[in-house]
Amino acid sequence: MFTPSRLLIAATAMALLAGCATNNNPYQTQDQTQTAGDQGGIGRTAKYGGLGALAGAAAGALISHDNRGKGALIGAAVGGAAGAGYGYYADKQEAQLRQQMAGTGVEVQRQGDDIKLIMPGNITFATGSADVASNFYTPLNDLATSFKQYDQNSIEIVGHTDSTGAYQNNLSLSQRRAQSVANYLVSQGVNGARVSTRGVGPDSPVASNATESGRSQNRRVEINLRPLPGATQQP
16 A cells, blocks of 8 residues: 555656656657756756646645645646646747748747747848848748747847947847837737837847858847746647
8 A cells, every 4th residue: 555655756756757758749859859968868848847746746745634645646746737838838839930930041949948039130121121021921920820829928029230330220220120020920910918029239249240240140130939927828
């Protein structure tokens, strides 16, 4: 017969094993597999599932005074599922975005729960213009479709420029470009309440402005996707 302490251990182990199944997650990319390896072999979904299981097991044991072992088992199952929810949700969204943006020049990055899309300025706008280039409508339409399907994160759009020219002009251009992308996404049905914009001009370079290659990398629009408070649902 299981004692309460043995049930607690078993519940935690079950949730951690279920979380580790993310290594077989069909939505997991090569980058995510590397990230999991960097974390000692436990992926994001496993991490959140395991932590949720521990919290759920403790709460379940406290709630079920008559049978703490049974309460811990139930609590671990519920807590593990809730904890892993957003990690798996973000895995699926990332996989879809990588597929949609393949060959467009848009880079998809993942950092924990956050997903970042980097759109080079030379494919998004004409030189010195804040009007979205017509040949970039298709990638933006695909992004709008994804953002409507995956609606559990906020959408921050940030414009960047290189350091060439007057600072205030660059600051204004970066804000107008970010707003143009936001306006287009909202026009395609994305909920405007989720969208915010910023223009930072040349203040956040990712490369040296001393070379043309570096300046080209600095001219960009980034879209940052972050989980909304309490976001755990899957589409």
